[in-house]
Amino acid sequence: MKLGIVIYTPEAETAWNALRLGIFALKQGDSVRLFLLARGVECEKLDTERFAVSTQxxxxxxxxxxxxxxxxxxxxxxxxxxxxxxxxxMKDLYEIVRDSDRVVTF
Known part of the structure; x- marks a missing residue:
């Protein structure tokens, strides 16, 4: 399966869980593309004591x-x-949406 994930949240736990889904899908042999949009581009700076987003x-x-x-x-x-x-x-986001079997947003 081709999975597209869009992260637009600035919340560490939500971004961490979106990445966990992507990691799980990759381990299942799926293709996964992730697009960071809006405040989602802040993802690598969202690390907290409980949620290591950048590690994910x-x-x-x-x-x-x-x-x-x-x-x-x-x-x-x-x-x-x-x-x-x-x-x-936006062309890249469009291609993710167009080419994915499923797209989920967080």
Missing amino acids: MREFLGLGGDILACGTCLKLRHSEGSELCPVST
């Missing part, structure tokens, strides 16, 4: 997942892309 992001990438971050949303936050949040476009 690294594991997701290590398993072959793909993470993209909205360039406009990053600019609005005076931020640049990074290894965990590479700059992308």
Whole structure:
């Protein structure tokens, strides 16, 4: 299955759970692409004592997942892309939605 995940939340627990789903799907042999939108582009900075979001992001990438971050949303936050949040476009989000068998949002 091709799974698309869109994270737009600034809440650590929700983002952490979205990444857990993506990691699980990758371990099942599925293809997973993740798009960070709106405040979701802040994901790598959401780490708390209980929810290591950036660690989950690294594991997701290590398993072959793909993470993209909205360039406009990053600019609005005076931020640049990074290894965990590479700059992308609405075209990339469109392609994730178009090409995925299922898309879930968090």
